[in-house]
Amino acid sequence: MIGAGLALNYGILKVLQLAHGEYITYGAFAAVGAIVLFPGLPFPIVLLAAFIACALLGAVAQWLIVERAMSYRNEVVAMLVTFGLAVVLRDSLVEVVGADLRGLSVGRLGQANFTIGGLTLGVLPLLSLAIAVASFGLLAFLTFKTRLGRQIRAVSDLPDIAALVGVPVKRIHVIVAALSAGLAAIAGVLLAMRASVSPFSGLDNLLIAFEVVVLGGLGSIRGVLWAGLLLGMTQVVSTWLDSNAGLFYVHLVFFIMLVFRAKTGRLT
Amino acid sequence: MIRTIEIVALVMGAIIAWLAATYVDSGLQFLLCEVFLLFIMSQMWNLLAGYAGQVSFGQQMFVGLGGYGLCLIANNTGIPVWATIIIVPVIVGLLAIPLGMVVFHLKHAYFAIGMWVAAEVVFQFVVKTPALGGSGGMVLRPGGEMMQGFPEQTVLPVALFLSVALIVGLRVFLRSKLGLATLAVRDNEAAAEAAGVNIWRLHMILFTLTGAGTALAAALYYTTTLFVTPLDAFQAKWVVLMMFIVVVGGLGTLTGPVVGIALFIGIRELMTAAGYSGGQYWIVMGLLSIGVLLFLPQGLWPAFSNYVQSLRGKASS
Numbered sequence: 404m405i406g407a408g409l410a411l412n413y414g415i416l417k418v419l420q421l422a423h424g425e426y427i428t429y430g431a432f433a434a435v436g437a438i439v440l441f442p443g444l445p446f447p448i449v450l451l452a453a454f455i456a457c458a459l460l461g462a463v464a465q466w467l468i469v470e471r472a473m474s475y476r477n478e479v480v481a482m483l484v485t486f487g488l489a490v491v492l493r494d495s496l497v498e499v500v501g502a503d504l505r506g507l508s509v510g511r512l513g514q515a516n517f518t519i520g521g522l523t524l525g526v527l528p529l530l531s532l533a534i535a536v537a538s539f540g541l542l543a544f545l546t547f548k549t550r551l552g553r554q555i556r557a558v559s560d561l562p563d564i565a566a567l568v569g570v571p572v573k574r575i576h577v578i579v580a581a582l583s584a585g586l587a588a589i590a591g592v593l594l595a596m597r598a599s600v601s602p603f604s605g606l607d608n609l610l611i612a613f614e615v616v617v618l619g620g621l622g623s624i625r626g627v628l629w630a631g632l633l634l635g636m637t638q639v640v641s642t643w644l645d646s647n648a649g650l651f652y653v654h655l656v657f658f659i660m661l662v663f664r665a666k667t668g669r670l671t
Numbered sequence: 672m673i674r675t676i677e678i679v680a681l682v683m684g685a686i687i688a689w690l691a692a693t694y695v696d697s698g699l700q701f702l703l704c705e706v707f708l709l710f711i712m713s714q715m716w717n718l719l720a721g722y723a724g725q726v727s728f729g730q731q732m733f734v735g736l737g738g739y740g741l742c743l744i745a746n747n748t749g750i751p752v753w754a755t756i757i758i759v760p761v762i763v764g765l766l767a768i769p770l771g772m773v774v775f776h777l778k779h780a781y782f783a784i785g786m787w788v789a790a791e792v793v794f795q796f797v798v799k800t801p802a803l804g805g806s807g808g809m810v811l812r813p814g815g816e817m818m819q820g821f822p823e824q825t826v827l828p829v830a831l832f833l834s835v836a837l838i839v840g841l842r843v844f845l846r847s848k849l850g851l852a853t854l855a856v857r858d859n860e861a862a863a864e865a866a867g868v869n870i871w872r873l874h875m876i877l878f879t880l881t882g883a884g885t886a887l888a889a890a891l892y893y894t895t896t897l898f899v900t901p902l903d904a905f906q907a908k909w910v911v912l913m914m915f916i917v918v919v920g921g922l923g924t925l926t927g928p929v930v931g932i933a934l935f936i937g938i939r940e941l942m943t944a945a946g947y948s949g950g951q952y953w954i955v956m957g958l959l960s961i962g963v964l965l966f967l968p969q970g971l972w973p974a975f976s977n978y979v980q981s982l983r984g985k986a987s988s
């Protein structure tokens with residue numbers, strides 16, 4: 404889920420969006436803020452609010468800053484610009500809300516579970532999974548079944564030709580950036596529901612997003628889903644075997660996979 | 672070969688280094704140590720990214736290895752600290768070779784991320800290992816004793832002289848056969864390879880050298896701070912600083928990082944003196960980098976020297 408937005412962004416815009424981790428954090432904090440301001444707000448509205456807030460942020464950043472940097476046609480420049488953006492976003496957030504950890508209270512939902520055939524399942528992880536799958540489904544529908552999706556794929560494949568035949572390339576870029584930031588926001592809300600978030604968690608989340616995207620194949624949404632599952636399972640199994648494992652084995656597994664694939668030449 | 676002006680620069684560097692060690696007060700020495708060591712690290716990143724074309728997000732790994740290498744060797748053996756500082760970069764350089772053999776399979780963005788993940792693996796390993804102090808880190812106790820005296824008095828002249836020597840060395844290097852090959856690869860990789868440059872070997876040499884150089888600067892740095900923690904040594908802040916300094920100053924130029932570091936440390940000291948927080952400093956830095964990249968994507972120094980040249984062109988015509 405963390406990686407989906409990034410995959411979209413890199414696949415279409417060909418820019419490594421290093422501010423993506425910050426969008427995740429902003430999404431989480433937007434949800435926390437919305438709940439603090441309006442305590443009785445139903446959850447879907449909160450999710451939607453976080454999505455829209457981050458989508459707007461992503462669109463504005465793309466329109467004002469990244470688009471300009473992309474026009475130099477130099478990957479490194481664009482990448483570093485988004486990195487500057489990430490630093491500005493993170494420290495602005497720290498200045499505004501402080502460096503404390505925040506959690507998203509989900510009430511009884513957090514402990515709620517039910518049993519099917521001897522297997523006890525928590526409602527919250529299932530809900531997260533459902534939201535993730537629904538987002539993937541919507542994204543797939545959008546890219547493969549609609550006119551907008553056709554334009555997005557055209558811009559991704561051959562931007563110059565797409566512009567020639569009348570696709571508004573810049574507007575598509577902004578839309579993609581907004582979608583990608585919005586997806587990051589949803590990931591952020593889901594993360595905040597499971598554990599607390601800090602304004603500094605952006606870089607860690609960004610790294611995991613990178614790993615998921617690279618493993619899944621850049622720009623491939625379905626691959627991202629599998630890669631996310633693999634790394635998630637690694638995390639669960641290694642924590643089970645070694646209680647202070649942290650992210651050590653996750654990073655190690657990723658690194659080995661990456662090098663293995665590079666060696667066998669299956670890295671596109 | 673080395674030119675007269677460069678020898679003069681080296682001698683001047685040595686004299687200034689001696690003066691700085693003798694006459695500058697301790698607080699300023701500490702600051703200047705940081706400036707020159709950060710400069711060396713930035714120049715290393717610049718060599719790798721600007722000349723070898725390999726943008727890495729994982730250079731903090733070498734900072735951490737340098738710091739930990741220093742503490743481990745100095746604490747557990749009778750080798751004096753100053754000798755350890757020379758041994759550490761050699762070891763880190765040797766460690767960089769197998770790492771390079773692995774990560775060189777990755778290209779461009781994959782390389783940057785692969786390096787970052789590698790750094791993160793080393794970081795998590797250090798945190799997990801009680802023998803390395805876990806997340807608490809290690810205190811520098813050479814041979815089990817606390818450090819005596821003021822290490823910055825020795826580190827400052829070394830760092831200052833090394834900075835000057837590095838610029839001179841790089842100038843000489845870029846005129847050498849290997850240096851010309853580096854420039855050729857930077858400008859056109861395919862053409863350089865066709866002309867007989869062994870790109871893999873060249874990248875490996877630069878990768879090893881920059882790793883060792885970063886570790887050397889780090890070992891010197893942690894000699895002045897006297898302790899090393901994984902969160903500090905392996906944090907991404909290092910590579911962020913290196914990137915900002917190099918990119919704002921001018922990627923792929925020798926003078927760029929000088930401009931960059933003067934700007935960055937200058938603004939930091941001014942803002943701290945004026946009572947702004949660290950967070951606000953980073954916001955300004957981020958905005959500055961975005962601004963420079965958008966309007967002068969080559970960096971400040973190349974833009975400035977182009978401007979001066981165009982003025983000269985007008986004056987002569």
